[in-house]
Amino acid sequence: MSKRLKNILTPIIALLLGIIVGTIIMIVTGYNPLDAYAALWEGALGNPYYLGETIRQITPYILAGLAVAFAFRVGLFNIGVEGQFLVGWLASVWVGLAFHLPKFIHLPLAIISAMVAGALWAFIPGLLKARFRVHEVIVTIMMNYIALYVCNYVIQNVLTNGKERTGNVPDSASLASPWLQSLTQNSRLHWGIVIAIICCFIMWFLLEKTTRGFELRAVGFNQDAAHYAGMSVNKNIILSMVISGIFAGLAGAMEGLGTFGYIAMKSSFTGVGFNGIAVALLGGNTALGVFFAACLFGALEVGALNMPLAAGVPNELVDIIIALIVFFVAASYIIRVFLERISKKEAK
Amino acid sequence: MEYVIEMLNIRKEFGNFVANDNITLQVRKGEIHALLGENGAGKSTLMNVLFGLYQPEQGEIRVNGKPVKISNPNIANDLGIGMVHQHFMLVEKFTVTENIILGREITSGGRINLKKAEQAVREISERYGLAVDPQAKISDISVGMQQRVEILKTLYRGAEILIFDEPTAVLTPQEIEELMQILKTLIQEGKSIILITHKLREIMEVADRCTVIRKGKGIGTVNVSETNPNELASLMVGREVVFKTEKRKADPKQPVLEVKDLVVKDSRGVTAVNGLNLTIRSGEIVGIAGVDGNGQSEFIEAITGLRKATSGSIKVNGKELTGLTPRKITESGVGHIPQDRHKHGLVLNYPIGENMVLQTYYKKPFSKNGILNFKEIYSKAKKLIAEYDVRTPSEYTLARALSGGNQQKAIIGREVDRDPDLLIAAQPTRGLDVGAIEFIHKRLIEQRDRGKAVLLVSFELDEIMNVSDRIAVIYEGKIVAIVDPKETNEQELGLLMAGSSRKEAGEETHV
């Protein structure tokens, strides 16, 4: 069995195990698993509306997954994608509301502002890590809380007069597309998916093909050797956090300019950034892997909404199944050992 | 004659690379059987087959005359085969006894009976003259002692045949002497031993017979009493080996490296290099002799920019290097074969081909407009791999999968090919076989003859005496003497390295 095949089989087996254990749980709790999975499938891909919603949900997951994966490839654990996502969302809406410009300037400007905001938010932990060796996990977790409350403050006190949500961004800063909506029976599908797919390509190209990517990966594998080879470890650490933050900020713009068109106060985190960790893990931290993993997560999330209606299965059960899949992916080491056993037997 | 182990016509492939090609190894009861071969010849692979870690594609294994199938290490254990790996497999926080019984605990009523276990360990230890304290913690004992714990572990599990994979690579000369004694005791007690090594001196000293493998093929088995180091060396590498490297007289010209009053602190902030002065000219090799920990590493790290100098000056071709980044220093014509090839020399998870451009990847033709040109990178790598005889399945193989000697050859190829004016070689032959050592020494001398300056740091006095044109003795962070290798001997050097003044050392050794 080749290494590549193993890398592909591992998440698939994790998925299957999650489904099997989910089935057992449903049987034990008295729900019909066949009906439930049929409802899940139907709810994710069953008609154009559901398909549109699924793709819409996939979009921020791809970008959040890329953000986590990119930092990870350089040896950093960016837990702060959630915070970078929020400030990106805020920045995109802010710029969307503040200016009146032609679309071909306004939309790019709003998107770029989200990228800059995410980048800045990630730059701080990157700088602290590079300069003072402060662990990025701790700093990024703290930055998440700062982002959450700063956003709420700005929404209530700067963007509005004490309201809980902003108005909608004008058409000139919107990613929404009447054409895509009409294709999908008025789902909230928007142009963001194109940006997300381009970003997958950019991540792959940047890491695998460019001189900078060679340095970034080298730092991720062995900082001492990178230093010896004349690469600036600190510069690459900061850069990787900044690029990671750009992806995360873009994920925020998808919500701010696409799905919702506004930003509302939040009592807690959205979970997009944290799901990004699971997506990156499931996707093996590669661009293509992240793409497929995000598709899976998006489909599960959207399909799940149909389960209570069509099969009477509570939402929470779906969350449990998703959690199980993540669990089995995290435990992929066990699956890998198992696959190795099989391939050894084959060799005999 | 009765054989305890017979490995007949063993073939082991990794993908389409043949690591063992029809090798036969027959070990007699009660002998020390040496397994000799260059780095990457396939010795460890063959032993891993015997120990059940790899399954051979072909061939038969017999233990005490009976054909057996060893599909995992437990079966090997049950057959009385024990292996002392090069990298120890011990739990640092556990005591000697706890490590030894791990997996084979003596229990009474569900609880581990440590007393009884300690007693058993002590008995075995005494019987074989191992002198191990059963209650000592692994993290508190020396590497040599840890190795003995590994030996005890195999004996405790009832091993009759012990495999040692390059056991002396990690030991001090003193510890090596003791290990040789232990091997002899084991034989007296009726055990059989397979000893993997490429140190000919050790084979001549303890082994009864010696099987030689070269590039995965069995070359033959010889009686040690009927051979000599020269014959063994040429069997191993397939040609005559010169132990004393031939070289012309040096013809030093202008100074290349000029170090003045250099002070460098180590990682704990203690002054390690303390006012060091040294000049190396073009066309000469200067060897730094010294006991480990007298500032050698810090000195090199300061020259190469890996560590900041506290004060003093380092000039290469008249250009001040202190305060420059490693990149700038590399570009100023300094090449560095680092002491720790895994830590500094290679990105182990990169293909060996990409490691060949580790400092030059950003230059043309390897990179254009920020995009890597893999075709150029790999064609360069292919050329260097051929030129420096790096044995690897392909240039796309991960550096991690290469044997130590081949990793080293790759690094040397990379550094020499950049054609630096100053080549720093820190322990360039550590852990390598005679063929590779000869190869590397030749390359260093070649660089010298091409008018480059070479700085050699080594703990092997043989190497220092053999290769250098001048020897600089380092002691407590200073160069305390500069001697001519033709006019000194190991005793004098030893005394100088221990801090005696030149005059004292001279008087004691030249009476």
Ligand SMILES: Nc1ncnc2c1ncn2[C@@H]1O[C@H](COP(=O)(O)OP(=O)(O)O)[C@@H](O)[C@H]1O
């Ligand atoms: N697991 C592996 N996969 C691929 N190649 C391997 C593997 N193990 C060893 N090799 C290759 O087989 C050859 C023999 O290696 P080894 O048996 O470790 O040599 P040595 O004689 O130095 O112990 C080397 O060229 C090495 O690169």
Ligand SMILES: [Mg+2]
């Ligand atoms: Mg080996």
